Amino acid sequence: MITEDFVRALNIVAEVTEIDSKDILSPSRKMELVEARMLLAKAMNEMGYHPTLIAKKLHITPNNTRLLIDSFTNRAKTDKILIRMYQEISTKLCRN
Numbered sequence: 001m002i003t004e005d006f007v008r009a010l011n012i013v014a015e016v017t018e019i020d021s022k023d024i025l026s027p028s029r030k031m032e033l034v035e036a037r038m039l040l041a042k043a044m045n046e047m048g049y050h051p052t053l054i055a056k057k058l059h060i061t062p063n064n065t066r067l068l069i070d071s072f073t074n075r076a077k078t079d080k081i082l083i084r085m086y087q088e089i090s091t092k093l094c095r096n
Helices: 002-017 031-046 051-058 062-076 080-095
Strands: none
Touching: 002 031, 002 051, 002 080, 031 051, 031 062, 031 080, 051 062, 062 080
């Protein structure tokens, strides 16, 4: 189940951010890729998945997954584009 949900969320994040899914999963620290991972981790967390499970799919530590989720929350307070992208991702996930 998590694999199907993860692939679906990853594809939607890739579509919304216009970033290739392979790049999102890469270890690169480019800002746009980190933000895409933030969106993906937040979406998976909102779907009910624990950071430990998300971490396995992202190939990062659970602590780094929590950091991505927390960073999203902090950035969303001031970054309207990030909020808009997350809303679009969330809407698309609900439709599927």
